[in-house]
């Protein structure tokens with residue numbers, strides 16, 4: 145039977161039921177129901193005794209007899225109560241609806257198997273609306289030992305479409321279509337990856353014959369799901385690589401060599417060298433680079449960006465860096481301007497607050513090619529900004545820019561410029577593979593030498609005085625301190641008040657002229673922000689009171705203390721970013737996480753993780769586990785959220801295997817045209833055509 149047929153082709157499904165299933169569970173074709181997998185299983189081999197019951201509110205199964213029944217009148221309606229006994233004791237079964245029919249159908253003093261959720265009320269155990277089956281019938285039927293439980297909705301349950309009925313539909317469906325289920329992977333492939341066949345997998349995922357077979361069914365279906373997603377992402381990358389050519393930066397010229405040999409302020413770390421090599425390989429080969437550069441906070445991405453830009457300039461191109469905020473763009477500009485101070489390479493800054501006259505100058509020097517490096521914010525995307533020949537666009541913290549904005553930069557050229565996306569928010573490898581599977585990924589996984597780990601502690605608000613004393617000691621030594629407040633959109637007014645109150649109390653505790661304080665928050669004008677930032681950067685102020693506007697990228701090596709107020713309200717990656725603002729110089733640095741006493745268990749885990757590790761990748765993994773992939777930046781556009789069975793967090797080993805399998809396959813058969821891969825090709829194109837999980841990644 146064709147799996148595209150509607151559900152009404154299944155014995156027992158009426159039009160009304162079909163439209164209910166479609167409306168509530170989005171199941172409309174046979175294929176949908178076949179791939180509607182149970183979310184858990186009940187072990188029907190386990191039987192309880194009444195005397196052993198404990199109040200844990202779980203589903204239980206018992207064998208016993210109904211010895212008496214009575215109907216009890218209530219204010220509204222009535223209920224049927226049955227006394228159920230086994231050889232160890234008795235309990236109640238209760239029905240609130242349909243009990244006339246039930247009363248008639250139950251056989252007194254006859255062995256039944258009953259099943260349902262255990263309730264404990266007024267010292268008595270009971271089960272409401274149990275499933276009941278005569279022991280003699282139960283013995284006759286061949287039962288699946290692990291019984292599937294499907295997710296459902298209140299409307300379905302209220303309409304009488306119970307899990308038992310749903311189970312029946314799936315059973316009927318399997319009987320009707322089983323013989324015709326097509327294999328979606330070639331036999332040698334299944335042998336190589338030790339996968340059971342599709343029929344077996346589908347049968348055992350719904351009605352497992354044993355826990356072992358269930359595990360193998362899950363393995364097969366998860367592998368298949370992840371394999372085809374990877375295949376899709378990798379093919380997309382392959383096609384893009386073949387179709388889109390990039391500019392070639394053939395020579396390592398004057399600017400690169402001079403800077404590298406004479407002006408590089410430090411030796412590159414091995415990780416920086418490796419990443420540069422990866423970039424040079426891309427840009428030297430007619431390929432179009434589309435690379436994600438992940439580096440933990442302070443790992444030294446800026447220098448890699450600069451060397452890449454010098455390579456572009458040596459080959460006659462211009463280069464640009466786009467940052468998400470004015471503060472960041474300015475900082476990149478200052479850092480690069482400083483690094484290039486002994487070189488003859490022009491660099492400018494363009495942001496929303498660049499004055500009209502300067503703006504004009506920038507526009508024309510960009511068009512005539514005399515301006516080589518332009519750094520800026522979204523302002524770079526305005527139509528007036530026209531490069532003569534943009535060779536590379538470096539995008540910092542890309543998740544703040546939409547995909548549409550990214551491609552807007554492409555339109556400025558005959559060929560698309562190379563793209564290097566830099567992020568200091570590490571994305572766990574597994575997620576990066578799924579979300580950015582079509583990008584190449586480079587990782588700077590090593591910090592520059594001599595960095596001391598930031599000592600991190602968690603303190604309750606009541607310890608604030610000793611925190612202030614500690615700040616004083618550090619300032620005494622000539623260091624600077626950040627004090628950060630949350631600013632979360634929904635409660636902006638309150639947060640703003642907290643910030644201002646905090647500022648006042650810090651001003652009282654740290655009075656001028658002994659102490660100078662800067663304050664930076666989102667409501668300030670850009671130039672005021674910049675002015676305050678600069679005072680702190682120059683060391684004129686010792687304390688920077690700020691909201692998370694300083695979260696990413698701010699680089700003041702002399703700042704050695706980061707105090708985070710209400711730290712329980714921050715996400716893990718935000719805390720990690722904030723901590724990354726200190727520990728950038730040679731001094732021992734500290735991060736103090738202040739919080740109230742009342743902490744949710746998730747908040748506790750976050751703070752504890754911060755205290756225990758400073759490895760951004762480990763922190764990202766914990767974050768992913770706590771929040772799930774849906775909340776991690778960039779995942780919204782990908783297929784990982786629509787997975788039917790696999791889980792990007794828990795199924796990492798399967799994902800890795802599936803990805804390697806897809807890579808190996810494409811190496812041997814990039815177009816999937818070899819006869820032995822016909823089955824894969826057929827499944828692949830069916831999946832690509834199908835809506836849902838596949839539409840948004842194709």
Ligand SMILES: Nc1ncnc2c1ncn2[C@@H]1O[C@H](COP(=O)(O)OP(=O)(O)OP(=O)(O)O)[C@@H](O)[C@H]1O
Nearest residue numbers: 410411412413441442443444445446447568592697
């Ligand atoms: N190889 C190196 N040896 C010594 N110091 C380095 C090295 N690379 C970078 N640095 C210094 O480390 C600091 C951090 O570098 P950079 O600002 O590029 O980090 P980043 O990766 O951009 O981090 P963030 O995202 O937190 O800004 C800078 O002060 C930089 O000069």
